[in-house]
Amino acid sequence: MTEAGNTFKDVVCTFCGCLCDDIIIETEGEKITKNTNGCAISKERFVGHMENRCLQPTVKGSAVTLEKAIERAVEIIASSKRFLIYGLSSTENDAQREAYRLAELAGGVVDNTTSVCHGPTILGAQESGETTASLAETRHRADIVIYWGANPAAAHPRHIPHYIRQPGEYIKDPKKDRQIWLIDVRETTTARMVDRFIKINPATDLEVIETLRALIRGTKLDVVEVGGISIKDLEQIATTMKTAKYGVLFFGLGLTQSFGRHRNIDAAIRLIQDLNAYTKWGLMPMRGHYNVSGANKTSTWVTGYPYAIDFARGYPRFSPGEYTAVDMLARGEPDVLLNIAADPVAHFPRAAVAYLAKIPVINIDPKFNMTSQLAEVNIPAAIAGIECDGAATRMDGLPLYLKKVIEPPEGVIPDRDILRMIIKSLEKVMK
Amino acid sequence: MEINGVPIDDTFAEAFSMHMNRTIITAYDEDWARTTALETTGFATSVIMTPSEAGIEYILKPDETPDGRPGVRVIFATGSKDGIREQLLARLGQCVLTSPTACAYDDTPDVAETYPVGKMIAMFGDGHQVKKGPIDGRTLWLLPRMSGTFVIQESFGRTKGVAGGNIIYFCKDVESGMASGKAGVKAIEKVEGAYTPFPGGLVGSGSKPSSRYKVLHASTNERYCPTMKGIVPDTFVPKDCDFVVEIVINGLTEKAVAEATKAAILEVCKHPGVIRISAGNFGGALGKYKIHLHELGL
C-alpha cells in the first residue's frame, strides 16, 4: 500500500460523485499533511480527517468496548419488529453489501440517501429508461454541456474545471469548441463559470422541459412564454440542442427536489431520448455523496431494487414513499434505526427527526454528527478511501478503487467489519 | 263488435317474424332528432321493394336518452340476418353521421347477435376516431366531424321481431280517411315497441301476394280499391266508402303489435266518416302470428 516518501499518487477523492482520481496525498506519521489537486472540500476531507472524530464506541453516552456496543446493537435489532437501515452513501461498496445482508437477516428495511437526493432520478429512469454518457466521453466529445438545477461550484467544485473545461480528443479548445450552459432558478456561483445562464421561474422546470420537447418535435404551441422564457428563446434553445454534435445534460437537486420531482427527471430523460432522434445526447445526474451512485448499484445487484427495500416478507420489495426513510419515520413506522455513513438528523425534516428521537438509534460514523447526539449506540468507523480501501462508483457509473493512505485510529475498524460483527452475533441470536 | 258505432270485423291480421334492431337517435333538439330519424328510416316501407322496413318507434324525453339530449327511437327490420348489419351500416352511416349533432346508440332488447357497425362507421374518422368505455353498459366511438363529434355505439344488436300487423278500414272520403289515419299513427307512436314503416305510417296501396306479371311478386289488391267496386264482384269495399286506409304495424313483440293495433283502432274510431274496421290476412298461410281484432281487449 505504502508508496515511497509517504506520497500517494492518483488517490481517489471520496467527497462527491466526481471521485476525482488525480489527488496526491502526502502523509507524515499518523497525519495527512497535504492534498494536491483536490478542491477546497477535498482538502478539508483529507487533511481534516481527524477533526471532530468519534474514537470510542458509546452506549447511552457512556464509553464501552466495541464488543459491548455491538452486543447492545444486536439486542436492539433482535427485539425489533420493524428495523430500518439508512445511509450508506458515504461508505464503500463492501459495507453496502453487508448492510443488505443485515437487512435480509433481520427482515428489515434498507434505504440509502438516494431517497433524499437522486431518488426521483431513479424513479424517472424506471419509467423511461436512461440515455447516459460517461464523463470521459463528455470531455472528449461534447460540444455542448448543460447544467440544469445543479450548482457544481458549491457541490462538485472540480466538475467543471476537471472534466468539462478541459480539452479532449475532438474538442481541442474547451473555451471555443464547447458551450457550457446553466439553467437554474437562482444565479449561483456556477452561473459565473458558464457561457450562458438561463434563468427560469421556480417550479416551472417541468413546463420548460416539456415545451422544449414539443418544440424539438417541431410543434407550434399556443403559449408565448414558459417559465419566464419567451417561446422565441425556447425555440432557439431547442434548435441549438438539436443541432449540437454531442450534448450532455447534467442535472442536480434543483430538478429532483423541486415541484414535480421524478416527473421532472422523467421529462428530462425523454427530452434526451427525443434529441437522440436527431443527434447524440446523454444525461447524467450530479450525484452528491461520493458513493451514493454505488449504493444504488450494489443495492440493485443484490436485491433488484436501488433503494427503499423491505425484507419483512423475506424477499425484497420496493416502494418509495413507503419504505423510504423520511416517510417511514414521519409515519412512525420503524422501531429501530441503524444509521450508517449518513446524518438523518442534519438532513431530514423535523417530523422525521422528532420520531427518530423516540426510538433506539444505532449510529455508525467516523465523526460526531448530529445523529450521534440522539443515538443510543454510537460506533466509530474508519473513513473509507483514507483509512481503509474499498470501491466506489462515480456519478457516471464507473467503479473506482479507493486507496488506504493512513492507518485508522486505534481500535477503529471499517464499516464493513462493524456490520459483519453485528451480522455474526445477530445470526446466533436469531437462530 | 262496435267502437263508437264503428263495426269491427271478426278477423285477424296475419303477421310474420323479421330480424329487427332498435336504435336511439339523439340530436341537439327534438325537431332535429325527428328529422334525422325520418331520414334514417326513409325508403323503408315494405320488403317487397325496399331494403328494409323501418320507422320511428318512440319519442324520448331528454332525460330518457343516453346523452341527456332529445332523442327518437327507431326500429329497422329486414328479412335476412345479414340485412340488419347492411342496413345499419348504410343508414346510420349515411343519415345519422351526416346529420349535424345527431348521434346513435343501440337499444335493442333480447339481442341474438351484435354487429360492430359503430366501429366500422367510425373508420370515417380516418384514425382520429376514439374508442371509449364500456361506460354505462356501452362501448362508444367518437369521431370528429364538422358539427363537432359523432358518437356511435360500437355494436348494434339484432333481435327477432314481428312484422305485418295491420288494420284496414273503410272511410267515407279522403278527408275522413287521412285525418283518422294520421291520428291513428300518432297513437301508435305512444306505444313502446311498435312502429309503422309506411309513408307517415299509412298505406295507400294494399297489395296481394301475386301478379299476372311474372317479374312481380305483389300487385294491387283490387278487392280493397274503392274505384273498382263496380267491376270487382267480391269487393270488400262498402257502398258508401270512397277511401280505404291501411296501417301496417311492426313491432319487437307480438304483444307490442297488438297494443299498437288496439291504440290505432280506438283512435281511428273517434273520427267521423270511418265506416268499418277490418284487417288483412292470407288465411293464415303466410305468417305465424294471428292478431285477432276481437281479442285485443277493445
Added chain:
Amino acid sequence: MTVLLSLKQVPNIPIEADSITPTAFAGKTLAQIGKLVVMQGRNSCELREFFEITGESADSVEETEIVIRGDLRKVKQIGKGMNGGRIRIEGDVGMHLGAEMIAGRITVTGSVDAYAGAEMSGGNIQIEGNAGDYLCAGYRGSPDGMKGGRVFIAGNVGNEMALHMRKGFIAVKGNVGAMAATRMKGGSIIVCGELGPRACIEATKGMLFALGKVSSLPPTFKYSGSSEREFTGYYIRYLKSRRPDFLQSDISPSEKWAKFIGDFAEAESKMEIYTRLVLNSHLAS
C-alpha cells in the same frame, strides 16, 4: 352473509392485511378466518390478534361481505387483488386499499391513504372521504396503471391520480392535486371540483372532464375550440345516475366546453381535456 371485523386497537407498527378479501374468507369458518396471516413488520401474525371477528361467513365469494370497523389507517393492503364479493370499511384506512383489484365492490365511509385502487383492472370502489396520492396509479416503473373498473371519490384526491391509466372510469367530487392523469393513455376521468396544476402531463390518450375550475394546463396542450359536445352529456348523465350527489348543479347538454388536446411533448397527442367554458374562459384563447 357478513363477517364483521373490529380492530381491537390501533397497531403501533402498520400491518399488511392482504388476506382480508372475500376470496380468502369464502368457505371458511370464523375460526379459520381468524387464523389468516397478516404481517406486522417482519412478524407473521394471525388476523384475530388484531381484529374481533363476528358475524357469519359464506360459502361463495359472491355472498361474502366483509365489514371492517375501527381506525384502520395503519392497516395496509385490505382487499388487495380482490376478485369478487364486497368489503365495507367504516372509518379511515391505510395504503394500497383494493390495489390490483379484479372484481367486486369496496366502499369506505372515511378516507383512504395512497395507492388505493392502484393497477386495478375491474370492480368498483366508492370512497366517501378523501383519497391520498397515486389513486388508481401504476406502481413504480410500471407502464400500466388502472386497466379497468369504476372509482368514485366523494372527497378530494392527492397528487398523481391515475398515473399511467389505460382504461376505466374515475369520478371525483372534490378537488384533485397536481399532475393528475400523468402519462394517461386511455380511460375517462370526471373531476367535479378544482383540477390541480400540470394535469395530463405526457398523456397520450384518454379523456378528462373538468367540471370545476382549472387554474392552468401544461403549456404543451393546445386549445381546440369551444362548443357544446355531443358526448359530455353522456358522461354527465352516467355520473348523475350513479352519484347524483357529485353534481352541485345541473349541467345543461347545451353548455359549451373548451377542448384542449395534447400532450404535444409526445409523439402521440390525443389526450383530450374538456373544461366548462363558463368557469374556465381564461384558458381558451
Added chain:
Amino acid sequence: MSSGSVKVRLVSGRTLSQGRAMEKGKITQEYEDAVAICELGSKTMEALGIENGDIIVVKAALGKINVKAKLDKNLQEGMAFIPCGPYFNYLLDAYTQLTGMPGFKSLEATINAAPGAKIPTVKEITQMMKEGVK
C-alpha cells in the same frame, strides 16, 4: 429602518462552505456558521431594514427559526436560500408526495428582522427538533 416582513420562496441546497464544514464535522462552529444562515437579495434586505450579518427570523407553516442574514446580490426578489442542514429542515414538513423526497426546494416563508435574537446552536436545534418546539 423598515421593520416590514417579506414573503419569500425558501430554497435549500449545497454551498461550498457547508460542504467543507460538513467534512470537518457537524459538531463544529464552522458547520453552524455555514448552515445557520439565510441568503437574501439586496432589495429584500433593504425592505427588511437589515444588513449583512444581522439576525433574522424565518417563519414557515411548521415553525420559525433564527438565522443570520447573508447578502447574495444575485438573488432575485421573493427568493431566499438556506443551505441544506438542520436550520432549513426545522421548517420543512415531512410530506414527500410518496417519493421519499421532501420538498427541499420550495417552502413558503416570511422573514422578519430579529435584532438581538439568539441563533440556536447545532446541539440546541437537535433538542428543539426532538422536543417538537414550535
